[in-house]
Amino acid sequence: MEIPVAGKSTNQVFGKRRQQHVVILASGDKIRHMTIRPWMAGLALCFVGMMAIGYLGATTYLVFRDNLIGASMARQARMQHEYEDRIAALRAQVDRVTSRQLLDQQVVEEKVEKLLEQQMALTTRHGRLGALLDRAEAAGELPSSGPLPTVKPNTDNRQASLSGGVQAIEKLLGGKPDTSQSSTTALGYVPLQDTVADRADRVFSHMTLSLKDIEQDQLERIQRLTTGASATADEISGILRRNGVAVDDEISLQDSDAIGGPYMAPQPSEAFNASLNELDAALSRLETVRDTAKRLPFANPAPGKDITSRFGNRPDPFFGGLAMHAGIDFRSPVGGEIRSTGAGKVIAAGPAGGYGNMVEIDHGLGITTRFGHMSRILVKVGDEVASGDLIGLSGNTGRSTGPHIHYEVRRNGEAVDPMHFLNAGMKLTSLID
Template identity: 40%
Template sequence: MRPQAADRYRSQSSARRIVIISRDNTRTYTFSPLALFGGLTLFLAVSLGFLAATTYLVFRDDLFDLVRERNANMQQAYEDRIARLRSEIDRISSRQILDSVAMDEKVEKIMSAQRGIADRQRAVGELIDKARSIGLIDDNNTAVPADRQAALDPADVTGSINAYADAGRASLIDRQFDALTSAAGTAVVPKIDLRTADGKPDFKAISKHLASVDAEQAKAVEAIAEAANSRVDAAVEIISDAGLRVNVPEGPSDSEEAVGGPYIPIGGAQALATAMQEADQAFNRMAQVKAAAARLPLIRPLPGGGMTSNFGSRRDPFLGSLAFHAGIDFRSPTGTDIKPTAPGVVTVAGWSGGYGNLVEIDHGNGVTTRYGHMSRITARVGDRVTRDTVIGEVGSTGRSTGPHLHYETRVNGAPINPVNYINAGKKLANLLP
């Protein structure tokens, strides 16, 4: 046998074979002793290494502590980060809540201001209607200064918010702003910009706009108060010129002499409240002077009777010589009802010489009236009479040439021309309807 073949035979005989048979397939794997030894050695080394590592870990508890500490630190870091994020979220949420609350407060403030303006505007409207009903101002407002006539018809810029009370807050603000903007174009106040640079509603501008509406309403009320006080002053002057007197509180003076004091500005609403108070005082003065005038003999005793004799010097109808006539005479048929020219108390009711049947009425403050030549007296001494009370009937008793009424007005016993009172009454009727 050759040497090479012999070596190959020995090699094959010492090798190890692994045969795997699967149905019709047969596979054979051949491993040399060296390969088997190497594999076994590697397996033992890995096993020993795993065993050594396990033993090391078992006897090194501090490693587990280090791992746990590291995990704890990582968890704490995550929790801190989550806490910071939550804090940031809470801060943002709080800021949003504060902004929302601030927005609600601003909107509520504007709504409250508008409700106040609406209430005040209704009061101003009622005052204007009252002024027109008594003829203080007419439909063209000609009784007030030209620069204040437009203020008597202020535009309605209220009510726009309540109409959208069920809408969202942002929508509410926008619609309120739109309503105010559209109304500003027709209001007597100048149109102003009610938005900020970024297009959002400017609450300061809106508040200023509403205040300007109050200011315009205040001008309207001031105009009415001035007109009323002017009427009252004119009425008092008319009564005074007629020789009578009424006790009416003095109105505000326009004089700027000997005046002063610290400057304390007032807002639109307060200015309107002050103007309303002045208007109420003016109307109270008007009511007082009207009531006082109603207690004075300022009307004709016989509205349908013609005047036949004036007050003063005249020729006596019986003697033909000049004589003083202390009253005025009104022709009227016998039996015509006679009524007082003012309320009062009957002090004389009976025959009185040349007066014939006479009734005298005391109206207070020294003012009396006399009604002579009656055919019949229906009043009695002590009776309280009004302008609607029938005190007697026209006749021709006493020194009389025919049926008529002799009418006198006296102040503290001195006769005063009744025509002055009657004319004053006509003027007052136009001033104080």
């Protein structure tokens, strides 16, 4: 129970005094009273106000806290989704780069294998070509190709560069797939850079061009040699044919060694191998016709000696009437050298009627030569002689009126004019030496 009590009081110094509020609390017989001063009311009012403000603040915080937490969680979830999407994209691109590098490595390995096969084929070709060039050099100067170069194709430097290129490709193959750019680039796409296959493609293209240049150079050289060998062989064959020697028929017989077997279609060959085969055939034909020409009697039996009597009808030195002279006579004193005019086998060596001491040599292909009126024979039957070998000395034996060299050429037993062979020999000198 509150009973305000008001009393009059005066303040001698400050004037009227404020009225005080007294709060009386009664509980049974006990009565308490409490004087409420203004500052206490103000303090209570401030406390109540602070409590109200705190309550309102807490309420406001709780109300907005859920919105803030929801927004923050939504933002974090969105950022996480974006991060995961970009990580997935980077991982896919890393896989794509790795797959491409692995595929490029397989492609490069295949190209290296192909390149090594080409280089091995080139080395094999060079070995075969070297053997053919040695034969061509032994053949001497060919009219269609000019003087034959003595230097083989300069492929050492090119092959060294090719070997270096192969090593470069193998070095590229030794590297592992490079994924560092993808791993160091955060939250972004990595553009594809120059790959191993791209670099290997450039090296491979360069070496392929080098191989093609070498092969083209070899093909041109082979073609020139083939043309020259064929032209020389044709020229020698023409001279031989004009003298009744069918050397091409002999070559055909030599090449016809096949005697049977089941038929199989011919296998196609590469252009390079075909060119080598053509050159091989041309050189073989040239060697055959040259050997034939060297074997046949195209040389002079008495170099530097004058011809005193030619082939054909002439007055007989013993009877005076016309008589057939089956050879030609060379002026030579007794003891002059007589040399074989071609390679062959001695089939007669001794006295032979009107020939006196005679030597007959079989040169093959039905061609034989006879040397008569010798003073001395230096060979015997069965001897093999080469062109230019000394076979006897001139004399005056047999049906002869003076020392000289009687020389005959016979084809299939019939005498032919030796001058045809001597003139052909002068033309063949530059072709068979």
